[in-house]
Amino acid sequence: MDLQYLNNFLALAHYRSFSAAADACYISQSSFSKRIMRLESDLGVTLFERSTRQVSLTEYGKIYLKYAQQIHNLSQQATDEINRRHAEDEGIVIGGIPSISEYGILDLISGFIKATHIHCQVKSAPSEDLEPMLLNQTLDFAFIKEVQHTNLFNHLPYAEDHLVAVLPISHPLAKQPKIKLQQLANEDFIFQPVNSRPYDLCMTICKQSGFTPNVIYADRIIENILNFVKKGLGISLLMKKLVPTDTDLVCRPIQPAVVADINLCYLKNESLNSYGQCFLDYFVSQNNAH
Template sequence: MNSLNPIRWSSSDLEAFAALVQTRHFTRAAERCHLSQSAFSQKIRRLETAVGARLFERSTRQVSLTPEGELLAQEVLRLEQELQQALGRLQALAGLQAGRVAVAALPSLAAVWLPELVAQWRQQHPQVQLTVHDTLAQGATNLLREGRVDFALTAGGDLREFDTELLLTEPYWLVCPARHRLAARGAAGARWDDLAGEELIHLARSSSVRQQIERLNLRPSWRTSALEVEHLATLAGLVRAGLGLTLVPALTLFHFAGPGLAVLPFLEPALSRPVVLARRKGQALSVAAQAWRELLHQRVAAERMGLPPK
């Protein structure tokens, strides 16, 4: 069985073929390609030798395409159109006129930062789709690992398999019922020793808050509640009902602003939450993803300076 050898044509070969198809004149086609007529004729003969068929009929008066040449001309035209369409799509992506960005974020970060970011993004880049997943730490890293998101906005944990950027480090606060003995301490805050004999309600083990407290490897003087929840709103309700105390990072405090609760700074520097932006290691970012990352950094800088969102 005979096998076909691959034909290796350069862009200049296709340019020469297309020029002769359009002009049907060797001299004018050679001029268009900035070649001498003899060099141009040799190029066309090499193309015909490569395909094993004559592509043009030559006469003293005209140049016409053979049936094989007609077929090749149609394919070259199709390739040119597809290339132009591809270049147009790339220009749209580069100009942020198309594309997509997907982000996974912890619920507290999604609630505090992302609404303003999404609104600003849609105003600046309405044709670039932005998808947001709010999920606990494990869910965020799973989405990133599977390639379903470009970024994960998360807090600490074992992120060695990803490239990470530290955005900020936030302190923890103690939340207790408004009538609790510790509530009167206010800005004076509390420490580990103040929790002796108290019952602490924790978030689920898949949460970044729970994981961070456990990584401190403390010998607690408090009791760990049998109540374990995934949602901060539920946690606020349990504390308000007098069922225990809880420790939460600063960005979650809006959940605990209602009546019946007191919040006070927790003065243990070892307990702080690093908020990081993670992405797949070595993965190049699209133009849209780079633009979203820059917008996030602007938002974080404003947060540090206490400025309102733009």
């Protein structure tokens, strides 16, 4: 049995109009009519009474409708079960900000794999890219810094970090325990990429402190940013956990303080497969342990 013909039959039984049913099936009315006629020919009976005003089911059509709906439902159930099993066989896909190592996210995922032997694919991307990926269901979970679409995601707190001023050891402000942002108004800055969330955050807080930062360089690679700072070409504002210990650099807390939250996110109103639920349970148990 051609399920397309069966679906066309169900559409016509529902709409009682050849034109409306054809539109709903995204085919021309002439092609749709030929399919219904072919189905009736194969069955050897007339399924619909045609009139100028309305299409109605014959007694044969009413019998066929009862079983056609059951066949359609069973086909859909089979497809759903296959899709669920395929998703489980593929494991889960987890997204994370580029600094997944610094925040211990890789350790968490590797611990999960060792404990459960469930396959995990990890994709790294900035937070502003992870949210659309999660919405498009190319990810099952994502570790996102400063979640924006909180109404669309379930989000569980994972970690927090503080923004610091990163200076060369020789900088006049390097010996201060804390630095007010206004003290940096005349500095040259090296930031993370333009239009990224870290870049926008730094621009916003500087402007709130009364100045527009003079950004001479922007880079996604933290090591490059730190090398610029070490050479005395400028200073940076970075999350503290992204800056490794280096005798040529100092990190100083800024005022006003800025705290960023990292959350594990997954879609609301979407049920997790068994592997996804297993990861969520593992995450919660590890978070509670700490």
